[in-house]
Amino acid sequence: MPMPASPAVVWTAIAYLAVVVLIGVWAARRTRSAKDFFIAGQRIGLLVTAFATMSAAFSGFVFVGGPGLTYRIGIASLFIVIPVSFTGGLLCWVLAWRLRLLAGLREVYTVPDVVLCRYRSRAASGLAAVAIVIGTLAYLGAQLQALGILIESIFGTERFLGHWSLAVSMAIGVLVIVFYATAGGMVAGVYTDLFQGVLMLGAAVAVFFFAMNIGGGTESIARSIVGSQQFGPRFLDPFGGVPVFTAVGFFFVFALGNLGQPHVLHKFFMLDDPRKLRWMPAMIGLTQTLCVLIWLGIGLAVPALVAQGHLAPLANFDEATPAFLLGFAPDLLTGLVFAGILAAIMSTADSFVNIGSAALVRDLPQALGWRSGDELRQGRIAVVALAVGAALFAYLYGDLIALLGTFAFGTFGAALGPALAVGLSWRRVTAPAAIASIAVGMGVNVLLELLTKLAIFDAASWLPFAPGVLPTAVALAASFTVLFAVSLLTAPGGESVDEDVARLIEG
Amino acid sequence: MARSLSLLYLALASPAVLLSFVVGGPAAEVVFTILVMGFPVALIALATARKGRLGPPLRLPLFLLLVVLEGTSVGMLALRGKVMALPWFAGLPLAAVLLLVLWLAPLPVVALGYALTFERRGFDQEERDSADGGGAAGEDKR
Numbered sequence: 001m002p003m004p005a006s007p008a009v010v011w012t013a014i015a016y017l018a019v020v021v022l023i024g025v026w027a028a029r030r031t032r033s034a035k036d037f038f039i040a041g042q043r044i045g046l047l048v049t050a051f052a053t054m055s056a057a058f059s060g061f062v063f064v065g066g067p068g069l070t071y072r073i074g075i076a077s078l079f080i081v082i083p084v085s086f087t088g089g090l091l092c093w094v095l096a097w098r099l100r101l102l103a104g105l106r107e108v109y110t111v112p113d114v115v116l117c118r119y120r121s122r123a124a125s126g127l128a129a130v131a132i133v134i135g136t137l138a139y140l141g142a143q144l145q146a147l148g149i150l151i152e153s154i155f156g157t158e159r160f161l162g163h164w165s166l167a168v169s170m171a172i173g174v175l176v177i178v179f180y181a182t183a184g185g186m187v188a189g190v191y192t193d194l195f196q197g198v199l200m201l202g203a204a205v206a207v208f209f210f211a212m213n214i215g216g217g218t219e220s221i222a223r224s225i226v227g228s229q230q231f232g233p234r235f236l237d238p239f240g241g242v243p244v245f246t247a248v249g250f251f252f253v254f255a256l257g258n259l260g261q262p263h264v265l266h267k268f269f270m271l272d273d274p275r276k277l278r279w280m281p282a283m284i285g286l287t288q289t290l291c292v293l294i295w296l297g298i299g300l301a302v303p304a305l306v307a308q309g310h311l312a313p314l315a316n317f318d319e320a321t322p323a324f325l326l327g328f329a330p331d332l333l334t335g336l337v338f339a340g341i342l343a344a345i346m347s348t349a350d351s352f353v354n355i356g357s358a359a360l361v362r363d364l365p366q367a368l369g370w371r372s373g374d375e376l377r378q379g380r381i382a383v384v385a386l387a388v389g390a391a392l393f394a395y396l397y398g399d400l401i402a403l404l405g406t407f408a409f410g411t412f413g414a415a416l417g418p419a420l421a422v423g424l425s426w427r428r429v430t431a432p433a434a435i436a437s438i439a440v441g442m443g444v445n446v447l448l449e450l451l452t453k454l455a456i457f458d459a460a461s462w463l464p465f466a467p468g469v470l471p472t473a474v475a476l477a478a479s480f481t482v483l484f485a486v487s488l489l490t491a492p493g494g495e496s497v498d499e500d501v502a503r504l505i506e507g
Numbered sequence: 508m509a510r511s512l513s514l515l516y517l518a519l520a521s522p523a524v525l526l527s528f529v530v531g532g533p534a535a536e537v538v539f540t541i542l543v544m545g546f547p548v549a550l551i552a553l554a555t556a557r558k559g560r561l562g563p564p565l566r567l568p569l570f571l572l573l574v575v576l577e578g579t580s581v582g583m584l585a586l587r588g589k590v591m592a593l594p595w596f597a598g599l600p601l602a603a604v605l606l607l608v609l610w611l612a613p614l615p616v617v618a619l620g621y622a623l624t625f626e627r628r629g630f631d632q633e634e635r636d637s638a639d640g641g642g643a644a645g646e647d648k649r
Contacts, residue, residue, distance in 0.1 A: 075603055075606060078606060078610065081610075082606070082609055082610035085610055085611060085612075085613045085614035085617070086547065086572065086613035086614070086616075086617045088617070088618075089551075089613075089617030089618065089620070089621050090547050090550065090551060090617075092621055093551045093554050093555055093621065094550050094551060094553075094554040095554075098554075217598070218597070218598035218599060219595075219598030219599075222595075222598055222599050222600070222603075226590060226591065226600075233590035233591050233600075234590070236590055236599065236600050236602070236603045237586075237587065237588065237590045237600070237602055237603075238583045238602050238603065238605070238606045239583060239584065239587045239602075240587075240588075240590070243536075244536035244539070244540065244584070245528065245531075245536060245539065248536075248539060248540045248543050248580070251543060252524075252543045252546070255546070255547055256546055256547070256550075259550075277625070278621070278622050278625040278626075279618075279622055280621075281617050281618050281621045281622070282618035282619075282621075282622060285614045285617065285618050286614065286618070289610075289611070289614060421550055421554075422517065422550075422553070424554075425550075425553045425554040426510075426514060426553065464529050465528045465529060465531075466528060466529070466530070466531025466532070466535065467531070469528045473524075473528070474525065474528060477521050477522075477524040477525045477528075478525060480517065480521035481521040481522045481525060484514075484517065484518040484521065
């Protein structure tokens with residue numbers, strides 16, 4: 001990533017990190033119990049929950065990877081983010097109400113707790129916990145790696161630290177996250193998410209309008225792009241840059257995959273009053289839609305500027321955002337956006353640190369039938385261990401982590417989505433069906449992604465799929481199929497659902 | 508009826524999606540697209556049906572959502588490769604405009620649909636008690 005070399009960027013980043021640390025100090029005084037640590041004492045209101053959901057869901061990919069992907073494949077990349085306008089409603093109608101009421105009926109702090117309540121199966125909840133730990137390590141490792149690279153870029157540490165630069169930068173990022181996540185748990189998590197969400201929103205909207213203006217307006221941008229040899233008309237054709245199976249596959253995975261993201265679902269446990277869900281789809285939908293404007297704005301402006309001859313063609317697609325900011329944006333806006341990217345990465349990372357620690361100290365022991373002791377103390381220790389472990393793994397196996405991080409979303413979605421979305425609405429889904437669905441979703445996604453991307457052999461020619469089919473789309477469809485098939489083949493057995501939970505399922 | 512139809516749709520559409528991946532080709536792409544756009548509506552209908560039926564207030568927002576999802580995606584498929592062949596609208600090719608409609612139009616439909624039908628779900632007393640924190644989650648586990 002090119003170095004900003006701008007005092008405005010450096011000081012904005014320092015100010016941002018200072019605010020985050022202060023929130024951690026404030027939150028530490030309000031964290032007294034395991035319930036506070038894992039679900040913020042169930043005292044969070046609508047605004048904080050909505051912003052926390054938005055910022056946890058959006059990592060740095062929205063700010064950096066998305067515009068880069070648009071540069072590479074055109075507006076087909078938008079199929080990844082266009083579901084945001086309705087996924088808030090999908091989450092609330094399908095899951096949020098039931099999750100929050102379950103958290104009122106039972107001691108439910110995590111997604112595996114929900115699986116245990118619903119299916120009365122420690123195997124199912126244990127498998128869900130395993131999926132979460134694997135996905136967390138991958139997702140968290142990728143975020144910490146990105147954070148290290150960003151800090152290195154902002155502060156120019158390579159000039160002073162040489163080959164130790166990345167390690168030290170990652171350590172700084174890990175230290176800040178570990179501090180506020182350990183001290184304040186989810187209380188710190190949601191209120192830093194609120195701050196980070198507001199920052200991300202402001203940066204995204206400001207950059208969108210700036211980018212459209214710099215490009216010369218919508219029609220000028222569009223005409224420049226279609227008239228260029230490098231990009232051409234296919235750039236603005238939704239199915240021009242990639243096969244239909246890829247574009248609609250993005251939509252399939254990112255619309256339905258939301259239903260299995262533990263760091264998003266977890267936020268609904270914290271809501272103080274489920275009746276506040278009334279305006280949740282509006283809040284989530286609006287904030288996410290506005291945040292995505294940066295993807296569209298830079299994604300269109302950069303190719304237009306290249307086509308117009310104002311910017312050199314990019315050698316690395318991920319340079320789209322930094323190249324635009326450093327070449328065209330005022331220092332203050334650049335500082336705001338870099339702080340926004342820091343915020344996006346850290347808001348996702350802190351959610352996963354908490355989710356992962358809960359899986360280690362609560363969900364896995366519960367699945368194994370062990371009694372856990374002081375969950376608050378153990379949770380804090382697990383946060384440190386998880387963050388340090390993921391950072392070390394990311395530092396030592398950087399390429400592998402980047403690869404794993406890109407399909408962690410799909411792993412969660414395929415493994416957990418069907419079992420939760422259908423299982424919490426249809427009593428006929430059995431525990432064996434949930435176990436099979438989770439296993440198939442997780443296993444198929446990991447296997448197919450590794451086979452195709454590590455190029456162990458020419459998997460693309462061996463797999464019986466049409467060109468452009470996404471491995472995660474296969475895993476998600478397979479997980480749904482297995483859930484229904486096994487439910488119909490297995491009778492609801494001894495794992496009968498408690499009557500109050502059953503009434504919640506059937507509505 | 509709504510619950511049964513949703514379950515039937517999801518149970519049949521899931522393996523059909525897998526089949527489309529294997530068969531491939533333009534027809535399979537169209538089938539895949541149409542099936543995918545129905546998933547969100549089917550899941551919402553399954554989750555919101557009470558005693559098997561979808562309440563009247565929910566029918567319009569879900570119908571509108573389905574029309575937007577299916578209509579825009581089928582429209583984009585029909586306009587493939589015709590970026591320069593058709594008139595532009597608001598400074599963009601028509602297919603790109605449809606993509607933006609797919610992105611933005613569901614927001615008011617879903618946001619207002621959810622908010623305005625919220626109370627009409629008819630919460631029972633147990634749900635109200637649970638909402639007031641009358642369950643075991645009020646106790647901390649150490």
